[in-house]
Amino acid sequence: MRHILLIGKDGQLGQELQQVLAPLGEIKSVGRDSLDLANPEAIAKMVAEVKPDLIVNAAAYTAVDKAETEQDLAQAINGIAPGILAKQAQEIGATLIHVSTDYVFDGSQSHPYLETDPTQPLGVYGQSKLAGEQAILSTQANAAIVRTAWVYGVGGKGNFVKTMLRLGAEREELRVVCDQVGSPTWTGDLAEAIVQLSQQINPEIAGIYHYTNSGVTSWYDLAIAIFEEAKQLGFPLKIQRVVPISTAEYPTPARRPAYSVLNTQKISAILGSYPPHWRQSLRKMLSKLAKKG
Ligand SMILES: NC(=O)c1ccc[n+]([C@@H]2O[C@H](COP(=O)([O-])OP(=O)(O)OC[C@H]3O[C@@H](n4cnc5c(N)ncnc54)[C@H](OP(=O)(O)O)[C@@H]3O)[C@@H](O)[C@H]2O)c1
Known part of the structure; x- marks a missing residue:
């Protein structure tokens, strides 16, 4: 029987992971209330108590703009805690799967980012996530770091899809940024990929992986797609027009990469197939949301 420790059970990815990890063994799922990643002793204590074979960390400080003024907290949760988890995992021979982000890149490239491409975060959130990756890689743990992007799911506090709905x-009119492109990623697909990876990861193939849904779009085009699909599913909508605007017209405290597309070839070779196209997965997520009511 496998013992699994899932950290971040209440986040949008964490909620999905709880369901897909449960059949693999005995799962201990913890939220911030029972494990605060800003507290290093609590991490060590939890790992010692659960003695997991597999640790999945879906928790993170994800408030990208707020991180600009909460640097120490973002660094503690995203930069330091993953290294402590990896050390603990190494000590007891557990596998660690950790989730990271496209924000480790500056988005100046115009072809999909490889795992080996140089990193250059634009803000505090990206810097803290990169520090977390480096802390894990500095240990000898059997660990996979899964970088993903533009994540949305049915659960959790919020995301672009739910905000648009x-x-x-x-409103009848919305203005949405059209000059940032990426690959929207459904938590349902990402969680399945993490489960498959967790069963195959070994010290020889440990390291960084990129996983997003396939295809590329802008936030503007994603908004249009959301409304088209949602209309067909009968969501109540007032919207008549979506107006494309530039990033300069929608300033935010933290800069975002203009080009966030990740190359998923490496993980696809292990999983045996490429990730589903984002539009197909968006449809699935919206159907689930519609059924939930
Ligand atoms: N969302 C995206 O577009 C996106 C893109 C690329 C990568 N990622 C990465 O994907 C992973 C999952 O993200 P998500 O979208 O599921 O995020 P999310 O919905 O914001 O969930 C993050 C979870 O982490 C928890 N958390 C925050 N601080 C904590 C602490 N000190 N101790 C313990 N738990 C804490 C949060 O709890 P509270 O609710 O109590 O704060 C929340 O449940 C993260 O590693 C994120 O960096 C996300």
Whole structure:
């Protein structure tokens, strides 16, 4: 029987992971209330208590803009905690799967980023996530770091898809950024990929992997797709027009990469197939959301 420790059970990815990891063994799922990643002693204590074979870390400080003024907290959770987890995993021979981000790149490239491409975060969140990757890689743990991007799911506090549905129900017109492109990624697919990877990862193939849904789009085009699909599914919508705007017209405290596309060839070779196209997965997620009501 495998013992699994899932950290970050209440996040949008964590909720999905709880379901797909459960059949693999005995799972201990913890949220911030029972394990605060900003507290190094608590991490060591939890790992010693659970003695897992597999640790999956879906928790993170994800408030990209707020991180600009909460640097120490972002660094503690995203930069330091993953290294402590990796050390603990190494000590007891456990496998660690950790989730990271496209924000480790500056987005100046114009072809999909490889795992080996140089990193250059644009803000505090990206810097803290990169520090977490480096802390894990500095240990000898059997660990996989899965970088993903533009994540959305049915659960959790919020994401772009749910925000568009809420605003589209209230307003006739929305202005959405059209000069940032990436690959929207459904937590359902990402969680399945993590489960498959967790069963295959070994010290020879430990390291960084890129996983997103296939295809490339802008936030503007994603908004259009959300409304098209949602209309067909009968979501209540007032929206009449989506207006494309530039990033310069929508300033935020943290800069975002303009080009966030990740090359998924490496993980696809291990999983045996490329990730589903983002539009197909968006449809699936919206159907689930519609059924949930
Ligand atoms: N969302 C995206 O677009 C995106 C893109 C690329 C990569 N990622 C990465 O994907 C992973 C999953 O993200 P997500 O979208 O599922 O994020 P999320 O919905 O914001 O969930 C993150 C979870 O981490 C928890 N957490 C925050 N601080 C904590 C602490 N000190 N101790 C323990 N738990 C803490 C949060 O708890 P509270 O709710 O109590 O704060 C929340 O449940 C993260 O590693 C993130 O960096 C996300």
